[in-house]
Amino acid sequence: MxxxxxxxxxxxxxxxxxxxxxxxxxxxxxxxxxxxxxxxxxxxxxxxxxxxxxxxxxxxxxxxxxxxxxxxxxxxxxxxxxxxxxxxxxxxxxxxxxxxxxxxxxxxxxxxxxxxxxxxxxxxxxxxxxxxxxxxxxxxxxxxxxxxxxxxxxxxxxxxxxxxxxxxxxxxxxxxxxxxxxxxxxxxxxxxxxxxxxxxxxxxxxxxxxxxxxxxxxxxxxxxxxxxxxxxxxxxxxxxxxxxxxxxxxxxxxxxxxVRPRPHAAPAPTPVAADGEAPSDDLPAITAAGLAARLDARARGTDDFVLLDVREAPERGIVAIPGAVNVPLGDVLADPQAVVHRLDLHPPGGVARELLVHCRSGQRSAQAVRALTDAGARAVDVRGGVLAWVADVDPDLPTY
CATH class of the missing domain: 3.40.50.720 (NAD(P)-binding Rossmann-like Domain)
Known part of the structure; x- marks a missing residue:
C-alpha cells in the first residue's frame, strides 16, 4: 500500500x-x-x-x-x-x-x-x-x-x-x-x-x-x-x-x-549503558593493573589463583591475557558447578583458590562471577576486561 x-x-x-x-x-x-x-x-x-x-x-x-x-x-x-x-x-x-x-x-x-x-x-x-x-x-x-x-x-x-x-x-x-x-x-x-x-x-x-x-x-x-x-x-x-x-x-x-500489531504493548525497558554493559559494583572486583601484579606474583610462586576468560575462541585469537584458561560464558551459565569442578578450585587439603574472571569489557564476566559464586567459587570480576588490560597494562596489544 x-x-x-x-x-x-x-x-x-x-x-x-x-x-x-x-x-x-x-x-x-x-x-x-x-x-x-x-x-x-x-x-x-x-x-x-x-x-x-x-x-x-x-x-x-x-x-x-x-x-x-x-x-x-x-x-x-x-x-x-x-x-x-x-x-x-x-x-x-x-x-x-x-x-x-x-x-x-x-x-x-x-x-x-x-x-x-x-x-x-x-x-x-x-x-x-x-x-x-x-x-x-x-x-x-x-x-x-x-x-x-x-x-x-x-x-x-x-x-x-x-x-x-x-x-x-x-x-x-x-x-x-x-x-x-x-x-x-x-x-x-x-x-x-x-x-x-x-x-x-x-x-x-x-x-x-x-x-x-x-x-x-x-x-x-x-x-x-x-x-x-x-x-x-x-x-x-x-x-x-x-x-x-x-x-x-x-x-x-x-x-x-x-509483522502484525500485538494487542498490548510491553512496558518500556529501563535504560542501561549504551554499550549494554551490566553494572557490577556489587561484585568483588580487581583492576587490570591489580591482575598484572597478581600474575607476576603467581609466576614467582607467591600467589595462587585461576584466571578465567569467558569470551569465545575467535575473540581470543585477536587478543588474550597471558595465563588465562578459556570457558565460554554459555558453558559457564549452562553448568557452573561443572566448571568449578573442572577448574580444580578446591585442591585436597588446600585453601580454595580464587577465580578471577574476565571478558572483553565486563558485561559477560559479571554474569559469570554471579553464577560461579552461587556455585561455591570465590569468584572475582576483572573490571574492564581485555579493554582495560590493553589500556592500562599492555597498550601494544590490539583491541576489537
Missing part, C-alpha cells in the same frame, strides 16, 4: 539542483516533486557507525535537506572495517564530527546538526521530535527500544536495521501511518515491540564487538534503509511497514516476514 508523503514539496529546483539530481528527476514516481520533498525534509540518523555510514552518505547524496546525526562514540581503528564514512585521519575524533564533515563535503547543500552524546529518556523527545523520519542503526537494545517508543509516541516513522555476523534485518515501524488517498483506510501501525515485545535477557545476544560482522554487508543493509527513507519522505512505492526483510549474506538470500 502506498502511504502519504511525509513532506510537502519545497521551492522549485534551481538550475544547479536540476543538474545534480537529474537521475532522480528521470524517475517518474519520484521526479521533480519528489526531489523537492527530499530537499524540504528533516531526517535524524541514530548512529554514525556500520549502518549510519552508508545511510548518511546516500541520504546526503539524495539531497535530504537537513540531517541530524546522533552518536556518543569516537572513531576507533576497528570501526574502519565497515564504517566507511570515517578514515584513519578521524581516529579519536567524535563520530558525529567526522560524519558531518563527510556529509558537508559530499553535498554542501545539506544542513547538518550533531549531538555527541547518548539518547536518554529525558532528551529523546527533544532530539527526535521535529524530524520527518528517524533511521535507527544503533547497536544496543536499550537505545533501540527508546527510539521506537519515543517515535511511536510522537507518530514519527522509524526505519530500523539490525546486523550481526552474516545476518541482518530491516523494517519500517510507524505507529500512525497515513494512506496516500483519503478514501483508502490506513494500514495498521506497527512498532519494534510488535516484532520483539521486550529486549532479550541481558547477555544472551552478543554485540558486533563480541561476535563480529561482515563489513560489506553494512553497505547492503544501509542502502536498503536509505531507500526506505526516500520512499517514505516522497510517498514513492510501498515501504516495509508491516514487513521485515531478513538477509542471510552467506547464502546471499533475502526473505520476508510479516
Amino acid at each position: 502506498r502511504l502519504k508523503p511525509l513532506v510537502d514539496p519545497g521551492p522549485e529546483l534551481t538550475r544547479d539542483q536540476v543538474q545534480r539530481y537529474s537521475r532522480h528527476l528521470l524517475l517518474g514516481p519520484l521526479g521533480h516533486e519528489g526531489q523537492r520533498r527530499l530537499l524540504a525534509s528533516r531526517v535524524a540518523v541514530m548512529g554514525a557507525g556500520g549502518l549510519g555510514a552508508p545511510v548518511l552518505q546516500y541520504l546526503a547524496a539524495a539531497g535530504v535537506g537537513h540531517l541530524t546525526i546522533i552518536d556518543d562514540d569516537v572513531v576507533e581503528p576497528s570501526n574502519l572495517q565497515r564504517q566507511v564514512i570515517h578514515t584513519m585521519a578521524d581516529v579519536g575524533r567524535p563520530k558525529v564530527e567526522s560524519a558531518a564533515a563527510h556529509v558537508r563535503a559530499l553535498n554542501p547543500e545539506v544542513q547538518v546538526s550533531t549531538h555527541h552524546g547518548r539518547l536518554e529518556a529525558d532528551n529523546a523527545r527533544d532530539l527526535l521530535g521535529g524530524h520527518h523520519v528517524v533511521l535507527d542503526g544503533t547497536d544496543n537494545f536499550p537505545t533501540r527500544y527508546l527510539v521506537s517508543d519515543t517515535c511511536a509516541e510522537l507518530g514519527i516513522p522509524v526505519v530500523w536495521g539490525s546486523i550481526l555476523r552474516f545476518d541482518a534485518q530491516v523494517s519500517v515501524f510507524w505507529s500512525r501511518p497515513a494512506a496516500a488517498h483519503d478514501e483508502t483506510p490506513a494500514p495498521p501501525g506497527v512498532t519494534l515491540r510488535d516484532l520483539f515485545p521486550m529486549p532479550p535477557p541481558e547477555g544472551t545476544t552478543p554485540s558486533c564487538g563480541q561476535a563480529g560482522v561482515l563489513g560489506a554487508m553494512c553497505g547492503q543493509v544501509g542502502s536498503v534503509m536509505a531507500t526506505e527513507a526516500v520512499k517514505l519522505l516522497t510517498g514513492t512505492g510501498e515501504p516495509l511497514l508491516g514487513r521485515v526483510l531478513v538477509l542471510d549474506a552467506l547464502a546471499q538470500r533475502w526473505s520476508e516476514l510479516p
Whole structure:
C-alpha cells in the first residue's frame, strides 16, 4: 500500500539542483516533486557507525535537506572495517564530527546538526521530535527500544536495521501511518515491540564487538534503509511497514516476514549503558593493573589463583591475557558447578583458590562471577576486561 508523503514539496529546483539530481528527476514516481520533498525534509540518523555510514552518505547524496546525526562514540581503528564514512585521519575524533564533515563535503547543500552524546529518556523527545523520519542503526537494545517508543509516541516513522555476523534485518515501524488517498483506510501501525515485545535477557545476544560482522554487508543493509527513507519522505512505492526483510549474506538470500500489531504493548525497558554493559559494583572486583601484579606474583610462586576468560575462541585469537584458561560464558551459565569442578578450585587439603574472571569489557564476566559464586567459587570480576588490560597494562596489544 502506498502511504502519504511525509513532506510537502519545497521551492522549485534551481538550475544547479536540476543538474545534480537529474537521475532522480528521470524517475517518474519520484521526479521533480519528489526531489523537492527530499530537499524540504528533516531526517535524524541514530548512529554514525556500520549502518549510519552508508545511510548518511546516500541520504546526503539524495539531497535530504537537513540531517541530524546522533552518536556518543569516537572513531576507533576497528570501526574502519565497515564504517566507511570515517578514515584513519578521524581516529579519536567524535563520530558525529567526522560524519558531518563527510556529509558537508559530499553535498554542501545539506544542513547538518550533531549531538555527541547518548539518547536518554529525558532528551529523546527533544532530539527526535521535529524530524520527518528517524533511521535507527544503533547497536544496543536499550537505545533501540527508546527510539521506537519515543517515535511511536510522537507518530514519527522509524526505519530500523539490525546486523550481526552474516545476518541482518530491516523494517519500517510507524505507529500512525497515513494512506496516500483519503478514501483508502490506513494500514495498521506497527512498532519494534510488535516484532520483539521486550529486549532479550541481558547477555544472551552478543554485540558486533563480541561476535563480529561482515563489513560489506553494512553497505547492503544501509542502502536498503536509505531507500526506505526516500520512499517514505516522497510517498514513492510501498515501504516495509508491516514487513521485515531478513538477509542471510552467506547464502546471499533475502526473505520476508510479516509483522502484525500485538494487542498490548510491553512496558518500556529501563535504560542501561549504551554499550549494554551490566553494572557490577556489587561484585568483588580487581583492576587490570591489580591482575598484572597478581600474575607476576603467581609466576614467582607467591600467589595462587585461576584466571578465567569467558569470551569465545575467535575473540581470543585477536587478543588474550597471558595465563588465562578459556570457558565460554554459555558453558559457564549452562553448568557452573561443572566448571568449578573442572577448574580444580578446591585442591585436597588446600585453601580454595580464587577465580578471577574476565571478558572483553565486563558485561559477560559479571554474569559469570554471579553464577560461579552461587556455585561455591570465590569468584572475582576483572573490571574492564581485555579493554582495560590493553589500556592500562599492555597498550601494544590490539583491541576489537
